[in-house]
Amino acid sequence: xxxxxxxxxxxxxxxxxxxxxxxxxxxxxxxxxxxxxxxxxxxxxxxxxxxxxxxxxxxxxxxxxxxxxxxxxxxxxxxxxxxxxxxxxxxxxxxxxxxxxxxxxxxxxxxxxxxxxxxxxxxxxxxxxxxxxxxxxxxxxxxxxxxxxxxxxxxxxxxxxxxxxxxxxxxxxxxxxxxxxxxxxxxxxxxxxxxxxxxxxxxxxxxxxxxxxxxxxxxxxxxxxxxxx
Amino acid sequence: xxxxxxxxxxxxxxxxxxxxxxxxxxxxxxxxxxxxxxxxxxxxxxxxxxxxxxxxxxxxxxxxxxxxxxxxxxxxxxxx
Numbered sequence: 001x002x003x004x005x006x007x008x009x010x011x012x013x014x015x016x017x018x019x020x021x022x023x024x025x026x027x028x029x030x031x032x033x034x035x036x037x038x039x040x041x042x043x044x045x046x047x048x049x050x051x052x053x054x055x056x057x058x059x060x061x062x063x064x065x066x067x068x069x070x071x072x073x074x075x076x077x078x079x080x081x082x083x084x085x086x087x088x089x090x091x092x093x094x095x096x097x098x099x100x101x102x103x104x105x106x107x108x109x110x111x112x113x114x115x116x117x118x119x120x121x122x123x124x125x126x127x128x129x130x131x132x133x134x135x136x137x138x139x140x141x142x143x144x145x146x147x148x149x150x151x152x153x154x155x156x157x158x159x160x161x162x163x164x165x166x167x168x169x170x171x172x173x174x175x176x177x178x179x180x181x182x183x184x185x186x187x188x189x190x191x192x193x194x195x196x197x198x199x200x201x202x203x204x205x206x207x208x209x210x211x212x213x214x215x216x217x218x219x220x221x222x223x224x225x226x227x228x229x
Numbered sequence: 230x231x232x233x234x235x236x237x238x239x240x241x242x243x244x245x246x247x248x249x250x251x252x253x254x255x256x257x258x259x260x261x262x263x264x265x266x267x268x269x270x271x272x273x274x275x276x277x278x279x280x281x282x283x284x285x286x287x288x289x290x291x292x293x294x295x296x297x298x299x300x301x302x303x304x305x306x307x308x309x
Binding site: 108149150 | 242243300
């Protein structure tokens with residue numbers, strides 16, 4: 001598998017993703033600066049977390065209109081896998097590659113801690129190494145992770161199996177108490193219709209090495225390498 | 230020509246920041262304040278002098294960047 005990590009001014013998880021990918025791929029991912037308009041063919045594009053362009057106007061809005069993003073959108077349309085983590089998820093909703101929007105957390109606080117998330121399906125290139133319904137522990141760190149979409153959109157997401165992860169307690173039960181930011185239906189991550197694009201607020205790259213306190217994020221990267229090689 | 234764009238949250242979209250402002254106003258003793266909604270105002274100058282063209286341009290700017298129409302409405306004011 002070949003992968004590219006897009007680097008924006010204000011990205012701060014690009015190198016964490018680079019390390020996680022290197023570990024699973026056994027080779028270096030391409031690091032692509034936001035001003036590039038073309039880059040080598042890859043099987044996976046990662047939009048990393050951070051505060052691209054200082055979160056000006058709306059989180060992800062400037063990045064969504066940056067030069068490199070036209071290419072990302074064009075490749076996503078051709079079926080190239082795209083993974084957006086945290087700020088990357090916000091970019092994906094701003095480009096329209098994913099439905100909905102990520103609003104300010106309901107309690108207005110920046111939330112930075114491990115949360116439980118339930119894997120809604122293992123039928124995707126991102127989650128094939130998990131069991132359906134499995135509860136995993138992944139850190140979140142965001143101020144704007146409150147997923148919102150209108151009722152029709154939410155129903156369509158449910159019907160098509162596009163909800164990737166939901167916030168849950170330790171045994172996998174989806175409860176209001178387990179929801180760290182007010183997201184509708186406890187949504188922590190969503191797919192596009194073809195399940196080739198995934199956006200999620202939690203950071204799997206931050207728990208992809210036991211030395212860092214856990215390994216629950218690693219299967220995403222291992223699964224991608226297996227599916228896309 | 231000057232343009233002013235008001236971006237506001239659509240009805241039905243929860244506004245936690247508006248709620249916090251409402252509570253703070255209540256705590257300051259301003260009673261009877263309800264339904265606070267926070268938005269933004271974006272101002273700029275345009276070289277275009279034809280009002281119809283200017284409005285069409287600003288409309289496109291709102292659609293493409295200035296507002297996220299999933300959750301936000303926008304209103305355009307042109308002056309001069």
